Amino acid sequence: MDYIAHVRESDGEPQPLEHHLLGAQRLAEFAGEALGIRHITGLAGLLHDLGKYAIAFQNYLREAVAHPEAPPKRGSVDHSTAGGRLLYDLYHTGTIERGKGTLAEIVGNAIISHHSSLHDYISPELEMPYLRRVRDKEDVPEYEACTRLFFERVMNREAFEQYVERAVLEMDAYFAIPSSFTMEMKCLYLTKYVFSALIDADRTDTRRFEEQIAESEEQAPNTEELFENYYTKLMDKLGGLVGHTSAASRVNQQRREMSEQCERSAYKPSGIYTLSIPTGGGKTLASLRYALRHAIEHHKKRIIYVLPYTTIIEQNAAEVRGILQDDIHILEHHSNVIDELNDDEMDDGLIHIRQKLKLAKDNWDCPITFTTMVQFLNVFYAKSNRNVRRLRHLAESVIIFDEVQKVPVSCVSLFNEALNFLNSYGQSSMVLCTATQPALDVVEHELHLSPDAEIVSNLDDVIKAFKRVELSDEATSRVFTNESLAEWVLARLEEKRDMLIILNTKAVVKNLYERLKGMEHGAVVYHLSTSMCAAHRKTELDKIRGCLDRKEKVICVSTPLIEAGVDVSFQCVVRSLAGLDSVAQAAGRCNRHGEESLQQVYMIDHAEENLKHLSEVRKGKDITKRMLTDMHRDESAHGGFLLSDKALRFYFKQFYADVRPLLKFEIPKLKQNMMKLLFAQFQENDYFQDYCQSYAKRPPQYLLNSPRTAADHFRVIEDLTTPVIAPYGEGAHIIAELNGASRIEDLGRLLRQAQQYTVNLFPYEKIRLDQNQGLEACLDGQILVMREGAYSEEFGLDLENDSWGGASIF
Incomplete structure (x- = not known):
């Protein structure tokens, strides 16, 4: 029988399973060379689709090809467990050698997880998801037959044993590298790297087959x-x-x-x-x-x-x-256009639109x-x-x-x-x-x-040489509202040609912008916030730079997005009080190139900013305000200048001391923190201790961290956002092209282009937009896009636009 891994969409050509396994092995080995673990990563590539030797999977794939109008249920045949089970059966039963047992857990987890996320070794429920898959799962189709065919067709048993021996030697060498890492940390990062190598190898080999690209045709540049x-x-x-x-x-x-x-x-x-x-x-x-x-x-x-x-x-x-x-x-990767779902066992061998989106080259190579x-x-x-x-x-x-x-x-x-x-x-x-x-x-x-x-x-000398601004404290003497701030800005505009105002929240930025726009002052007013896609912000920044170059009267009201590295230079900057690092970055937008003598950066305290959900901003603001008070009492405090190296060191040490409990990434729902889930040693691992107490025995594994639970709760920012493509400028054309694209190469190109036209919506924004009929989906629901009326040329995302129809839920 001809065993196949995938069927090409364009011409119905099958990819022999042996070719895919050996192709993934080669690519995974290459990825492992950087860490000296080519046999460890290669082992994952070699075994990842072992379960596709099952007749049940082969019949499933052929049935799906023969009857596309009524295919069998996708993912109904488990093909990921077999490779992990083989390693478990060979090296984690009977008399276990610790090295081979650990190797089986690391590589086996990568294999069983290659269509989802890494499995927990122990979960908050004190279950063992990795063991449940490789040891306890009953419906692993034709496991013995798959194993026999693998040793007959891909690698004989003796060669396989030698390959594993090399992998164990590599693992021992990896563990022996001097570092501050505990064994748990070494294993966790090794598992993640093996997983990465496998995912990239599997998807690269599949993409090359679908696009009919020979390995020799896609060599990396020198x-x-x-x-x-x-x-x-x-x-x-x-x-x-x-x-x-x-x-x-x-x-x-x-x-x-x-x-x-x-x-x-x-x-x-x-x-x-x-x-x-x-x-x-x-x-x-x-x-x-x-x-x-x-x-x-x-x-x-x-x-x-x-x-x-x-x-x-x-x-x-x-x-x-x-x-x-x-x-x-040179690649620009702004954000993920697709929110990838946790779709375990969804690779059915067919190159459909969902699979193409995954295969699209998006790997920072x-x-x-x-x-x-x-x-x-x-x-x-x-x-x-x-x-x-x-x-x-x-x-x-x-x-x-x-x-x-x-x-x-x-x-x-x-x-x-x-x-x-x-x-x-x-x-x-x-x-x-x-x-x-x-x-x-x-x-x-x-x-x-x-x-x-x-x-x-000579850092202090350099800082003095680049001193181009004076900090003016307006924060400890009074509190501003947008009404009083607008009047204050107008008074300053009598002596300043241009001004940048940075406030901490989008709501006050938008309100102040609208207020200033309606006042008589002769300046052009601009608005910048993360409600605008990157391409939109660039357009506005180009307009602002044009005004500055022509020495026209201009005001820019922005959220903090403008202060980190954006190359603009204003005569005057106003910064709503925040952490000292933010104040320093805001100061960098004032008199940036030393065009004029010392210019003013005004620090203000804004009463209308809601910092309830911005705890870091709030804590930073409090420390900066205390430092300003110190300097009022003693001019030499903190090096005599709020942006001195001494002041910044003091600020960060104080800041990290104040936020110490947050540094471990607490997960209140679990009464646990991210560092423990990923790195805890046995004596500090709460789940391990609870398991031993509950069952009066040790879990039968070497690894006991919880990578999937950690991943499920990981957020760089507190609220999980959803990427949505905006119909701004070329964004509208990209949306139209995406709906008609079928080739992986075209999808990859369009997804890269779409990054600059993407806005990340907070949950409440997504709900409101959906309720107001401002959202649509394309490519089988995999990508969300905004309707025309949901995006404003002035503000970007516009939750108030009435043109969608429908009642608002807020």
């Missing part, structure tokens, strides 16, 4: 040559800047010196470094110089920029693309990728295997974290351990860029910075 070429272009650009007439200024001398320090630091060993360049110090070019030189010297395969907001991805990517003159090898902090953290901890697929491409990389102070408090410990893993095991180097370096090494799960981690020397 990044060593590419990076050498990029470096030459960058140095030509920097050389041109040196020859510019303004290059002799003190600021430009400092920029050049910091850029050269980045060059010198690039020769240091791989590690975790900090780059504390002040705002306006040429951070993008300096960090790119480090990344390219370091990648060349240490043979890194990728450069990845991680930014706090989608707002600045396009700006930074455009700047880098312009210098490197390459539109092909470009030489240079720009993405967000949300997406980076999702790679390690979120439940979608679309996310975890990207993890393998973080190895052997240079990763630049821009505005790293924006890591949410609840994720700081998780962020630190992810970087520690990539450094100790993944052969990656990380650079933490910001003008306000957070104290990530003072928390319990600390970040292990390299010796002499700071790239910029």
Whole structure:
């Protein structure tokens, strides 16, 4: 019998199962080389679809092809359990060798989970989902026959045993690498990496078959040559800047010196470094110089920029693309357009639209990728295997974290351990860029910075050289409302040509914008918020920059999205009180390039902001206000300047002390925290202790963490948002094209383009929009889009638009 893995949609051609298993093995082995675990990852690729040898699955697949109008129920034949069960039966029963038993649990979990999320080894209900699948599940179709056919057709038993022996040796070597990690942490990250390698290998091999692409036709670019070429272009650009007439200024001398320090630091060993360049110090070019030189010297395969907001991805990517003159090898990944469902066992061998969306190339394998902090953290901890697929491409990389102070408090410990893993095991180097370096090494799960981690020397002198603003405290003497703030702004506009006002919530921003727009002052008023898609915000920012360049009277009212890295420069900035890092970033939008003498940044206290659900903003605001009071009492307090290195260090230490309980990512519903679910040792593992007490025995496993429960509760932000494509500009054309697309390549292209036209809706926004008939779905319901009336050219998402019809539920 010819056993098949998939059937190609275009011509009905079957993919032999042996070809798919061996193809996935090769790809998974390649992914494992970065960690020295090619046989461990290869083992997952080799066994993942073992269950497809069942006659029941083969009949199911052929029936679905023969009768597309009435196919059998998708996912009705389990093909994922068999490979995990084989490892369990061979190496986790009878007299168990610990190494092989642990290997069976790690690789077996990846196999049984490859259409969902990793299974818990022990769950909050004190059940053992991994064991339930590989040991206890009764309906594993024709398991013995599948095993026999595998050894006959794919790899004989002797060769298989030798392969496993090599995998065990690799695992022992991995465990022996010196690091701060406990055994539980080593196993958890190893499991995640194996899972990532398997997901990427399975989907890549399937996509190549469907698109009829030979392995030789899809070779990765020679990044060593590419990076050498990029470096030459960058140095030509920097050389041109040196020859510019303004290059002799003190600021430009400092920029050049910091850029050269980045060059010198690039020769240091791989590690975790900090780059504390002040705002306006040429951070993008300096960090790119480090990344390219370091990648060349240490043979890194990728450069990845991680930014706090989608707002600045396009700006930074455009700047880098312009210098490197390459539109092909630079990827912008703004956000996931698809919310991937937890669809266990849904791969039925047919390449239907749902499967194509999964296969669309979305794995960060470009030489240079720009993405967000949300997406980076999702790679390690979120439940979608679309996310975890990207993890393998973080190895052997240079990763630049821009505005790293924006890591949410609840994720700081998780962020630190992810970087520690990539450094100790993944052969990656990380650079933490910001003008306000957070104290990530003072928390319990600390970040292990390299010796002499700071790239910029004489930091205090550099900060003084880049001082372009004075901070004016309006916050400790009075409280503003939008009404009084609008009047105050008008008074300042008599002496200032342009002004940026940054408030903490979308509601007060919109209200102040409307209020100012209706007043007589002769200025053009702009509005910016996350209710607008990235393309819309870029359009508005371009208009604002045009006004500033022409020295026209202009006011911009924005949420904090504008303050982290957006290249704009206003004469005057008003910042509603928040954490000191936010104040410093806001100050970076004032007199950014030292165009004028010292300009004013006004700190205000706004009474109408509802910070009830913004606990980090609230706590940061309280600390900043206390520091302002300290400086009123003693001018020399905190270094005599609120944005000094001393003041920022004090702020972050105080901030992390105040939010200490949040650092472990508490999950109130479970009365548990994320760090315990993922990393707890036996003596600290509540579920393990409860199991032993309840059953008077130890669970029959080596691993006892709960990765699926952790993934189910992981959120970078508190409320889970849903991505929706907006009909703004090209967004409308993308929506129309998506409905007609059928090729995986076209879907991948459109999904990448759609990222810039996506708005992430909070649950209440999604409900309200749906009730008002402002939402539609396309591609079998996999992608949500807004109707025309649901998006405003002025505000973006418009929950108040009456043109949809229907009654509002609010």
